[in-house]
């Protein structure tokens with residue numbers, strides 16, 4: 001399965017990008033059935049100037065374009081469902097074994113994700129109830145993806 005991370009907003013060179021990159025590299029190397037596309041950057045000068053609803057619709061349109069036909073979609077949202085790392089690994093394993101070729105995991109911008117994406121999503125997950133900036137969310141989900149493949153493969157990185 002190919003797993004893509006879709007994120008709104010550019011991650012500048014610096015410690016956040018380095019740390020997210022480190023976990024994404026480990027993740028890509030750890031699971032034979034798991035590939036990775038780097039996060040897509042969709043923010044433009046126009047989208048920054050637009051109001052929140054217009055901006056969210058535009059971002060959702062760009063995500064829809066980036067989604068392969070029949071792709072699974074998981075959204076990250078603080079109002080989503082809380083899973084522990086083992087349950088997240090099981091979910092990833094189930095999605096991986098579903099026969100679908102693509103899974104996109106989406107992180108919203110400053111205004112969150114458009115409601116139309118929520119209606120189409122296969123799962124909406126949170127990383128705790130607090131609101132994190134998208135830069136940190138990329139690091140958190142990258143680490144959890146790596147942790148999940150180590151759980152699925154029985155690697156000792158994760159100690160429950």
Ligand SMILES: C[S@@+](CC[C@H](N)C(=O)[O-])C[C@H]1O[C@@H](n2cnc3c(N)ncnc32)[C@H](O)[C@@H]1O
Nearest residue numbers: 076077078107108111112126127128130131132
């Ligand atoms: C700064 S937050 C946007 C908050 C926005 N006001 C909202 O109501 O959704 C940017 C993105 O980071 C992700 N995010 C932030 N905190 C999160 C959390 N606790 N769990 C999951 N995703 C989170 C979401 O994808 C969110 O759209």
